[in-house]
Amino acid sequence: MKKLINDPADVVDEMLDGMVAAYPERLRRLDGNEVLVRADAPVDGKVGVVSGGGSGHEPTHAGYIGDGMLDGAAAGEVFTSPTADQLNEMVQACDAGEGVLCVVKNYEGDVMNFETAGEMAAMEDVEVEQVVVNDDVAVEDSLYTSGRRGVCGTILVHKVAGAKAAEGAELSEVARVAEKVVDNVGTMGMALTSCVTPEKGEPTFDLGEDELELGIGIHGEPGTERADMMSADEITDHLTGKVLDDLDLDAGQEVVTIVNGMGGTPMMELFVVNRRLQELMDDHDLQVHDAWVGDYMTSLDMMGCSVTVCAVDDELKELLDASANTPALKR
Amino acid sequence: MKKLINDPADVVDEMLDGMVAAYPERLRRLDGNEVLVRADAPVDGKVGVVSGGGSGHEPTHAGYIGDGMLDGAAAGEVFTSPTADQLNEMVQACDAGEGVLCVVKNYEGDVMNFETAGEMAAMEDVEVEQVVVNDDVAVEDSLYTSGRRGVCGTILVHKVAGAKAAEGAELSEVARVAEKVVDNVGTMGMALTSCVTPEKGEPTFDLGEDELELGIGIHGEPGTERADMMSADEITDHLTGKVLDDLDLDAGQEVVTIVNGMGGTPMMELFVVNRRLQELMDDHDLQVHDAWVGDYMTSLDMMGCSVTVCAVDDELKELLDASANTPALKR
Incomplete structure (x- = not known):
């Protein structure tokens, strides 16, 4: 590579x-x-x-x-x-x-x-x-x-x-x-391709053209489950379902969501995922205070994404909205 | 794909x-x-x-x-x-x-x-x-x-x-x-891989494991020159050389530079390119007012980058530095 x-x-x-x-x-x-x-x-x-x-x-x-x-x-x-x-x-x-x-x-x-x-x-x-x-x-x-x-x-x-x-x-x-x-936060990720480290120069796990990996981490470690290729909506449903099962939020809860790219995923695809994620938040009666979409925590050139949901109260909302001035995040 | x-x-x-x-x-x-x-x-x-x-x-x-x-x-x-x-x-x-x-x-x-x-x-x-x-x-x-x-x-x-x-x-x-x-602006790009459009589902041009393409556009059109694989420094030297030849700037000129990722390039690699780009600006006695690094103008999942140099005067500096609040760019 x-x-x-x-x-x-x-x-x-x-x-x-x-x-x-x-x-x-x-x-x-x-x-x-x-x-x-x-x-x-x-x-x-x-x-x-x-x-x-x-x-x-x-x-x-x-x-x-x-x-x-x-x-x-x-x-x-x-x-x-x-x-x-x-x-x-x-x-x-x-x-x-x-x-x-x-x-x-x-x-x-x-x-x-x-x-x-x-x-x-x-x-x-x-x-x-x-x-x-x-x-x-x-x-x-x-x-x-x-x-x-x-x-x-x-x-x-x-x-x-x-x-x-x-x-x-x-x-x-x-x-x-x-x-x-x-x-108050949970994340679940998936990959279409393994990342390739500079040192090794080849994928750390192999995935076929019709497969994807669910439950991946951010170090090229294989995920928890290999599945046949799914649509973006099916993938988003799966990731979000796992996160919401874990968080077990009450209806009406305010949340901040993240669709995170793994490094090699076009932004176009992250927004396709976000569209479905926001539908799901609505279906679950969760109030989205803010929706982040982008490459925040990547795994080199991996193609894939993760979904994060964080339940927020007034204190967390205020701190998340407070001004910040960094190369990768400004508020 | x-x-x-x-x-x-x-x-x-x-x-x-x-x-x-x-x-x-x-x-x-x-x-x-x-x-x-x-x-x-x-x-x-x-x-x-x-x-x-x-x-x-x-x-x-x-x-x-x-x-x-x-x-x-x-x-x-x-x-x-x-x-x-x-x-x-x-x-x-x-x-x-x-x-x-x-x-x-x-x-x-x-x-x-x-x-x-x-x-x-x-x-x-x-x-x-x-x-x-x-x-x-x-x-x-x-x-x-x-x-x-x-x-x-x-x-x-x-x-x-x-x-x-x-x-x-x-x-x-x-x-x-x-x-x-x-x-006052010039850009030159290169690719390690072709992009893949959603409709077609396969690369629009083929590149071998030891090849790269210079002078690519942003629509998967092949570049102007195919070359054997080069190091990041060699690539940066080539792209920057072409841009500077075109702009023909005087020593001491102030510039803004961009290292732009093509969509599938890890940010790590863009910063490796920026390191060399800033050395070259120094070598050419160009004064860098601002250096942008990130995915600004991509070509789906293409791996590669482009280098942009823009000569700036006081008016352009002020307008480039002025506040902006958009999803992808904040100042």
């Missing part, structure tokens, strides 16, 4: 330099580290909000650095956790004395390394809290996790925690609203 | 409904027409700015409807011009008595139908001006055009004309700044 890259070993390094080159007034790279932070980090009087994980999910996470969202994002190699040293350096660079919230997707390597980094930073007198996102309703345990995986719902956690921190809230409050999102 | 669609015949219709479902307070669909307009169109006291063309280039054009950019966008079938009737209805819906500027990509069908629509609207006393965008430096004539094709530079025309109209400028002034962009 062909890619727009140079040496696969350099792709993360060159991507990060390319991001800073695009936003030189807004992003800064920590010396000798695959970490990007706000150019003005640490921001005085504000709790730091940081995230990180393997690369290949762009614009996650560095695309969400900026006013009202993240202060820093650590990029591991493709589909590989950043190291504890890397994360510790990020946490310290984003601490203005008010403490730092780490938003962690639930993968064993990420959880372990963020935990170690938090202990390292604590020894330097940085107050650290963690929230672990596990919104994927497809699997209870997977190749990379015990418990559910963290996927596209993570972006809503970034938005809510970032907005709360921007208000000047203290660390425990920022962590509280982040946990509120985690408690 | 698999797609997230229902019946290929319904894909444009369903996409448009899915867009309105995502932004119900901002977008409105004209009854029985594949045209989206601002929910509040026509906007009192403001020149209307509209565009349109075949579908398959999303977020172009409807993604740019909103404050500071477009008032309306007409969607033809995939890679097919909207009809003159469709365009006339859009123009009339976006005229608040101040006239309407049509931004047209240089393809024969689009140019002809926009011209006819302009005549039809003029008979209803709507003042109409047109600007034809032809930024593709790859070919002088092509399968679909006499003269150069209109590609990603069109987005800069939308931004500049939309910002000028938002200031309350009169139609001739809005047209003047749009033409100024056309006179």
Whole structure:
């Protein structure tokens, strides 16, 4: 498989330099580290909000650095956790004395390394809290996790925690609203094609021309179920049904929805999915406060999508609607 | 090839409904027409700015409807011009008595139908001006055009004309700044894979595993040159070299650059290209005012990218930086 890259070993390094080159007034790279932070980090009087994980999910996470969202994002190699040293350096660079919230997707390597980094930073007198996102309703345990995986719902956690921190809230409050999102969000994904990593250069799983994979994650791991090809409406019904079964919402509940592209899906198709998703919300008497459509949490060049539903109350609505100014999300 | 669609015949219709479902307070669909307009169109006291063309280039054009950019966008079938009737209805819906500027990509069908629509609207006393965008430096004539094709530079025309109209400028002034962009912008694209249309379901041209296509357009038409696979840096050097040869800029000139994904390209790879592009701008003593990276003008699921360079003066910088609030672009 062909890619727009140079040496696969350099792709993360060159991507990060390319991001800073695009936003030189807004992003800064920590010396000798695959970490990007706000150019003005640490921001005085504000709790730091940081995230990180393997690369290949762009614009996650560095695309969400900026006013009202993240202060820093650590990029591991493709589909590989950043190291504890890397994360510790990020946490310290984003601490203005008010403490730092780490938003962690639930993968064993990420959880372990963020935990170690938090202990390292604590020894330097940085107050650290963690929230672990596990919104994927497809699997209870997977190749990379015990418990559910963290996927596209993570972006809503970034938005809510970032907005709360921007208000000047203290660390425990920022962590509280982040946990509120985690408690109220579910995601289910599917793929028409496997992704291809730069290093391996071929699909991580094979799918026939008449097959699709349901319940995929974001690292090229196979899904929970292989099915014969379905229409966009059938796919949307399936994904949304799984999410709604998990969330078990009351009629009249307000929600925010996301149709997320996996990286190789044309936007045209995401809107076709959104059309059906909004019909389903209506059928279930759910009140849609906001509907996001786009590539938020990708898996390299995978063709496919995920559907996210998050139940929202007045507090979450206000934080989701609050202004944000990042490369990948503006409000 | 698999797609997230229902019946290929319904894909444009369903996409448009899915867009309105995502932004119900901002977008409105004209009854029985594949045209989206601002929910509040026509906007009192403001020149209307509209565009349109075949579908398959999303977020172009409807993604740019909103404050500071477009008032309306007409969607033809995939890679097919909207009809003159469709365009006339859009123009009339976006005229608040101040006239309407049509931004047209240089393809024969689009140019002809926009011209006819302009005549039809003029008979209803709507003042109409047109600007034809032809930024593709790859070919002088092509399968679909006499003269150069209109590609990603069109987005800069939308931004500049939309910002000028938002200031309350009169139609001739809005047209003047749009033409100024056309006179100062060049784009060159390449593909690693052909796109696949919903109707046909297979690639419109075949490329081997060790080949790429240079000078492609945005409709699956083959490029001007087939080459052996190159690195991202070599590709960027080639595309940028062609654009700079065409523009022939003086050292010290200020520019805005775009690395545009063709729809199936991971964002990671676009940033790798941007890294090299910014090095080249530096090598050529060009001053980069702003660097855009993302999917702006796509070709369905094509993997590849284009590089756009636009020379900017104080007037264009101010209009490009002016606030805009659209689904696909916010400033």
